[in-house]
Amino acid sequence: MAAEPARKAVQKGRLMDLTSTVIIPLLFGSLGLFSLFRLLQWMRMRAYLRGAVVVVTGATSGLGKDIHFSLFLASSKECAKAFHAAGSRLVLCGRDSEKLQDLAQELSAMTDHRKNIHKPHTVVFDLLDTKTILNAAEEILKYLGHVDILINNAGISYRGTIIDTGLDVDKKVMETNYFGPVALTKALLPSMIKRRQGHIVAISSVQGKISIPFRSAYAASKHATQAFFDCLRAEVEQYDIDVTVISPGYIQTNLSLNAVTADGSRYGVMDKNTAEGRTAAEVAQVVLYAVGQKKKEVLVAGLKPSLAVYLRNLFPRLFFNLMATRAKKERKTKDS
């Protein structure tokens, strides 16, 4: 009778021994190892970005603007300081020279000159004009010698029905989101291959993986982007060049406001989905982490869009039905 409590006490003692000699040290050990791993990852990222020549297109607005506003830290201003303290050499690209100059000045004013001697360089070009793209690439290589990281971020969206949309609009979206970045990438690639070093980033979209109604030109341009940069990744691996494709869901930027419509005019509406999307600073963090970690691709989306991507691939008929229902519903809302 007395043997039972004694046996339980022995068992409890053994369990406590096991906890103190194996489980707790194992837990703390793994935690320590994990922290060490994260610290090493962070140090590697900093080393990778320090002194790196980073070209960002579409730096005058939204995500592009915030990419250099945020490095490792949450608040944009502190992140800018951190980025400059990390010592990256920025090349800010856009169409508006004045906006670029203002941004470069703002960033320079934040610079800790003991740590960063690099004033951001600005380059003006229009993705709709191949000649200006080629000149810009030449200018960048002339002044900075090389490019370590190219972030193809600039882009426009579109709203309209296929039947009402002029081919010039399809071409404009395709030129901006696909041929422009392709031209810039091709212009900078030989120098990267020569150095056997470089990193090319494409900001695509969830719509590079699924097509939703009334976005034909935009979704097509992003699907093309995904395909091109997937091919590029395979082709340039032998030269130690990295390619990262980032596919975000909705972000709070001017994208919907700036979207082009069926007749070529500006849409000019801040969509609810855009306004309720992730902040640009938040997505910029993901971009920077993905670049620092040399990720091959990243989907930055909530549950619904992520499920939609799987649905498109695993149960396409169901996905197509859902999209057809969505198109009917949207058309009804518009008509009423």
Ligand SMILES: NC(=O)C1=CN([C@@H]2O[C@H](COP(=O)(O)OP(=O)(O)OC[C@H]3O[C@@H](n4cnc5c(N)ncnc54)[C@H](OP(=O)(O)O)[C@@H]3O)[C@@H](O)[C@H]2O)C=CC1
């Ligand atoms: N916002 C969102 O919900 C999402 C955005 N994305 C992608 O993120 C990227 C950035 O867009 P986002 O910041 O949201 O939108 P914004 O409209 O705020 O910014 C777009 C940027 O692209 C530049 N740009 C547009 N057309 C041209 C051109 N012809 N030549 C040169 N630059 C041009 C704009 O310059 P300018 O200031 O001169 O107009 C601006 O700097 C895009 O590729 C977009 O597709 C992906 C998923 C979701």
Ligand SMILES: CCCCCCCCCCCCCCCC(=O)OCC(=O)COP(=O)(O)O
């Ligand atoms: C069994 C559960 C099924 C759940 C799946 C239901 C399918 C729901 C469809 C969801 C569609 C999501 C679309 C997301 C689009 C997106 O995030 O696009 C990002 C952009 O590029 C935004 O550009 P835009 O110009 O369209 O604002």
